[in-house]
Amino acid sequence: EPVREIIPVGNVIGLHLKSGLEKFSKVIVTTGGQPKLDGFKWLSDLGHNIVEPVPSLFTFNMPKNPITKLMGLSVPNATVRVQGSKLMQSEPLLITHWGMSGPAVLKTSAWGARVLHELNYQFVAHINWLGDVKDHEVRELIQEVQSASPKKQIKNLCPFELPQRLWDFHLEQCEIISDKPWAELSKKHINKLIEVLTNDQYSVSGKTTFKEEFVTAGGIDLADVDFNTMESRKVPGLFFAGEVLNIDGVTGGFNFQAAWTTGFIAGKHCLI
Ligand SMILES: Cc1cc2nc3c(=O)[nH]c(=O)nc-3n(C[C@H](O)[C@H](O)[C@H](O)COP(=O)(O)OP(=O)(O)OC[C@H]3O[C@@H](n4cnc5c(N)ncnc54)[C@H](O)[C@@H]3O)c2cc1C
Numbered sequence: 001e002p003v004r005e006i007i008p009v010g011n012v013i014g015l016h017l018k019s020g021l022e023k024f025s026k027v028i029v030t031t032g033g034q035p036k037l038d039g040f041k042w043l044s045d046l047g048h049n050i051v052e053p054v055p056s057l058f059t060f061n062m063p064k065n066p067i068t069k070l071m072g073l074s075v076p077n078a079t080v081r082v083q084g085s086k087l088m089q090s091e092p093l094l095i096t097h098w099g100m101s102g103p104a105v106l107k108t109s110a111w112g113a114r115v116l117h118e119l120n121y122q123f124v125a126h127i128n129w130l131g132d133v134k135d136h137e138v139r140e141l142i143q144e145v146q147s148a149s150p151k152k153q154i155k156n157l158c159p160f161e162l163p164q165r166l167w168d169f170h171l172e173q174c175e176i177i178s179d180k181p182w183a184e185l186s187k188k189h190i191n192k193l194i195e196v197l198t199n200d201q202y203s204v205s206g207k208t209t210f211k212e213e214f215v216t217a218g219g220i221d222l223a224d225v226d227f228n229t230m231e232s233r234k235v236p237g238l239f240f241a242g243e244v245l246n247i248d249g250v251t252g253g254f255n256f257q258a259a260w261t262t263g264f265i266a267g268k269h270c271l272i
Contacts, residue, residue, distance in 0.1 A: 003031075005042055006238065013237050026237050026270040028230075030263065033216025033243040043220060043244075047234040051246040053218035056113035057106055060125060061206035062099035066169075071097040073163050077131035080104045083124040083201075087112040090131050095166075098208055100125070103251070106210055110250045113217040121207045127200040129170075130160055138194045142185075150183035157182065160197065170196050215255050217248040230266035239266040 005016035006027065013027045033053060034040055040050040062068060078093035080100075087108050094102030109116060116123065130138065138160075145152075145159045155178035158167040171178040174192040176185065185193075220240050224233050232238040242259035249255050 003042075006046060006235075008046070008235050008238070011237070013235070024237075026239065028239040028241055028263070028266045028270060029244055030240075030242045030259075031244050033219060033248075035216065040219065040244075046232075046238070048224045048232065049221035051218045051221050053216045054113050054117040055207070055209070055214055056110045056217040056248045057214045057251060058109045058207040058209050059096065059101035059105050060099045060109075060202075060204040061121075061208055062202050063205055065099070065202060067095055067202065068097055068099065070095045070165055070169060073166055074102060075129055075162060075166065077161075078104050079128040079131055080108050081126040081128075082108065082112060082116070082119075083126060084119075085112065085115050085123075087115060093127070093129075099204065100127075100202070101210055107250050109207070110215075110217075110248065113248070116207075121204065123204050125202045125204050127202065128198045129162060129166070129200060130197055133160075133198065135194050135198045138197055139190070142190055142193070146182045146185065151181045153179050154182055154185060155179060170200075173200075210251075215248045216243060217246070219244050219246045222246050228265075229269040230262050231269065239270060241266040 001017050003015050003017060007014035007016060009023065012023045012025055014021045014023050015027065035053060037050060037052055044050045074092055074094045076092055077090055079088060079090040080093065081088045089104045089107045091103035091107055093100060093104040141159045145157060149157055154176060155168060155171060168178065170193065173196050174189055176189050176193065222245065225240055225245065226233055230239045230241055232240065241262035243255065245262060247258045249258055
């Protein structure tokens, strides 16, 4: 039955239910994340500070970008950096039919939930397709391949750990005639290739939740909760657990774990 309001009455906590006011000595609030600040009003009315909720764990939309033609391709380790911020993640990256996803993007969205919200999900993502390989290292590798296999066609000898279709895409992006031999690759094209491999840029416009898996960053300010017991510092006898708190994690079960751990602590101290 939905709780409409919490009314502390002396040493007990009244819950305003459809059936009327019920009184309890202790109450644990586990109502989960709320997309809007309004959803926390009944808890802020009790004096709790609410950290504004914003979505977390989402993928990047790149409408009509030619990279989306490579949907389904993934690279084992790419670095995603958000222009104008300190956000950076090196993880596997997946190209989707709407943009980019995979751990590199999901983790960027989790750590950057608030920053990306402030940018209204409009920003430039810089991709290093080779993870943390530096541009001078790419140049050295290209020089090595040019001297070791000068006659091999560029398209047939990719010296990097990239899927063939992505290699073809990059060559096209750089306007490199891909059936040329490596020896004939000009300085200008080498520079362009290095730039595309280590600092490719994509305009992100909007977000999509990953298989509807998302979590809300924000909620009850942790400063208002005693973490030894999960009891509210504002209303004695009132406890919090789970996503209603300002806790959110990356993918991999961390949100469930946070809910279970805080639930266990709150439950244990309610029985005392
Ligand atoms: C599609 C999806 C997939 C996910 N997959 C993962 C995953 O793989 N790994 C992971 O770690 N996390 C995952 N998450 C996040 C995870 O589910 C949540 O972090 C976790 O369930 C939070 O648990 P909770 O009990 O705090 O809240 P919730 O599970 O949201 O439960 C809150 C409950 O409170 C009830 N409620 C709300 N308001 C009131 C009210 N006023 N009165 C009475 N009842 C109320 C709601 O009806 C609901 O039943 C996923 C989330 C979604 C949406």
